[in-house]
């Protein structure tokens with residue numbers, strides 16, 4: 001955020017001279033609400049309160065054992081761990097390419113993989129490589145706020161596509177056509193499947209339709225596949241059960257993914273992009289200038305994410321999410337909320353509070369009261385949907401079955417008393 005005019009940024013801690021601007025206009029992006037809530041959770045816990053936090057999008061349990069083993073070996077051997085190539089070390093790029101063969105039966109060349117600092121780093125590179133200031137880029141509302149905020153700070157025009165329960169909270173070709181008719185051509189479309197906050201997925205047919213329309217209209221598709229592998233299909237062996245990769249539909253898309261969620265490696269700060277050939281030189285040049293290279297220790301360790309044992313461990317964690325999800329869905333009647341997104345994947349339940357909003361002005365006030373009075377932290381929907389999110393909450397069930405079961409009891413009691 002822009003620094004306030006009352007800072008002591010001037011010489012020797014004195015107020016900054018009047019001619020020093022408080023901050024660039026482009027920097028005025030809203031902070032993540034979830035960080036503010038996490039801060040409050042910490043303060044309450046420090047004061048001795050028992051708080052159940054279902055707000056962070058973070059799987060518990062950490063990285064697979066093979067990742068830890070390789071990290072320990074590298075550190076034990078005092079490996080040099082200097083700069084790698086700007087787009088990551090060759091071995092890791094090849095291992096990521098192998099992942100596409102394993103999960104999607106796709107041939108990806110190591111040179112088509114850009115290793116980045118989390119998928120967040122991949123988004124910045126993708127947006128810089130693909131879009132100019134002033135370009136119109138569409139995305140779903142509700143959606144992950146960072147896309148909107150990064151694009152806006154890069155000077156792009158963010159075109160929010162209102163995606164309600166009727167569209168399973170995902171963009172459709174009809175709505176994209178309408179956006180073009182209303183405001184002019186689009187340069188890009190960001191799709192996330194499974195999505196945050198709704199967990200909804202696009203089917204192979206839907207992704208084919210979106211990718212086909214993008215290709216025909218000259219719209220660059222950016223596909224966020226960070227929650228692939230965390231899905232709850234009826235038939236786990238069915239094609240596309242882990243999520244459909246946009247490169248199955250069109251290699252002109254930029255695919256973005258990460259070690260953060262399926263492998264539980266949020267703090268290792270490692271993700272990647274699959275780059276369309278035409279954009280690879282731009283990615284390379286930008287990556288070298290922005291960050292020199294992704295973190296070398298994490299790259300060495302991340303090779304351990306692609307062993308059979310690591311996939312098995314991660315799948316076990318997903319099985320745990322599935323049990324928690326089933327428990328939560330079994331409690332929906334008691335919670336009495338309105339529209340609830342289908343939660344096909346990821347570990348979020350996004351719901352309109354409906355009648356249960358009770359006397360509260362909006363979901364922000366409801367969440368504040370729930371946290372202070374009942375000790376349960378959820379995220380209000382405003383960050384994800386500036387138009388309708390003020391009646392919605394996101395619950396992350398990554399914290400596990402015990403935490404979710406206890407939270408449901410507290411929420412039901414809170415609602416009985418207050419709503």
Ligand SMILES: Cc1ncc(COP(=O)(O)O)c(C=O)c1O
Nearest residue numbers: 057118119120144196258260271
């Ligand atoms: C939909 C989505 N995309 C991207 C990210 C960024 O994750 P990371 O930078 O850790 O890969 C997140 C984080 O929660 C997310 O929910």
